[in-house]
Amino acid sequence: DQQVKQNSPSLSVQEGRISILNCDYTNSMFDYFLWYKKYPAEGPTFLISISSIKDKNEDGRFTVFLNKSAKHLSLHIVPSQPGDSAVYFCAASEGRGGSQGNLIFGKGTKLSVKP
Amino acid sequence: KAGVTQTPRYLIKTRGQQVTLSCSPISGHRSVSWYQQTPGQGLQFLFEYFSETQRNKGNFPGRFSGRQFSNSRSEMNVSTLELGDSALYLCASSLLPGAGYGYTFGSGTRLTVV
Numbered sequence: 001d002q003q004v005k006q007n008s009p010s011l012s013v014q015e016g017r018i019s020i021l022n023c024d025y026t027n028s029m030f031d032y033f034l035w036y037k038k039y040p041a042e043g044p045t046f047l048i049s050i051s052s053i054k055d056k057n058e059d060g061r062f063t064v065f066l067n068k069s070a071k072h073l074s075l076h077i078v079p080s081q082p083g084d085s086a087v088y089f090c091a092a093s094e095g096r097g098g099s100q101g102n103l104i105f106g107k108g109t110k111l112s113v114k115p
Numbered sequence: 116k117a118g119v120t121q122t123p124r125y126l127i128k129t130r131g132q133q134v135t136l137s138c139s140p141i142s143g144h145r146s147v148s149w150y151q152q153t154p155g156q157g158l159q160f161l162f163e164y165f166s167e168t169q170r171n172k173g174n175f176p177g178r179f180s181g182r183q184f185s186n187s188r189s190e191m192n193v194s195t196l197e198l199g200d201s202a203l204y205l206c207a208s209s210l211l212p213g214a215g216y217g218y219t220f221g222s223g224t225r226l227t228v229v
Binding site: 032034036041042043044045046049051089091093095097098099100101102103104105106107108 | 119146148150157158159160163165170171173205207209212213214215216217218219220221222223
């Protein structure tokens with residue numbers, strides 16, 4: 001049973017517009033959430049994270065929103081750039097403030113940003 | 116500074132053999148985790164090591180094992196290989212254990228079992 005779900009396998013967005021990637025989770029013990037980006041033939045690269053005590057975290061063009069009651073988080077990329085084209089993974093861990101090391105990953109959403 | 120280094124990058128093994136994969140973490144990082152990525156199951160946690168001790172283990176059979184050395188380098192071993200073990204094996208390191216410290220991943224070892 002998947003504890004972290006990314007229901008959209010792919011997303012296509014025009015350059016300059018907003019990309020919204022969604023992630024749902026079922027485990028109420030998850031306390032820390034992360035987004036990773038992965039290019040082919042490379043390992044995942046950390047993008048941004050959020051603790052359950054927050055509902056929003058920003059880092060440049062990337063913003064993650066967390067809705068604990070809905071067990072839903074989203075990653076917003078504004079403005080989207082062609083270099084953002086990659087597979088994006090949502091991950092979660094139990095343990096307060098990310099104290100647990102085992103990450104549970106979603107299956108990823110492939111983002112294509114068209115020039 | 117150098118990133119997480121995994122060797123070898125590619126490996127082809129025969130069913131029934133065993134294999135050892137190596138991971139050198141970022142200098143100063145003391146926690147190392149291993150993940151398996153397959154098209155069907157996605158990224159799945161194998162184990163996490165800190166100070167030469169296994170801190171966490173995922174839901175994998177005993178054929179999968181690992182260890183960490185005093186210099187924080189880590190190896191994972193898979194014995195009696197099965198076709199289903201074909202996957203990308205990723206190693207990640209962090210300063211200390213826990214998702215809150217962030218994990219830096221290596222480029223992985225692509226294992227093909229024939």
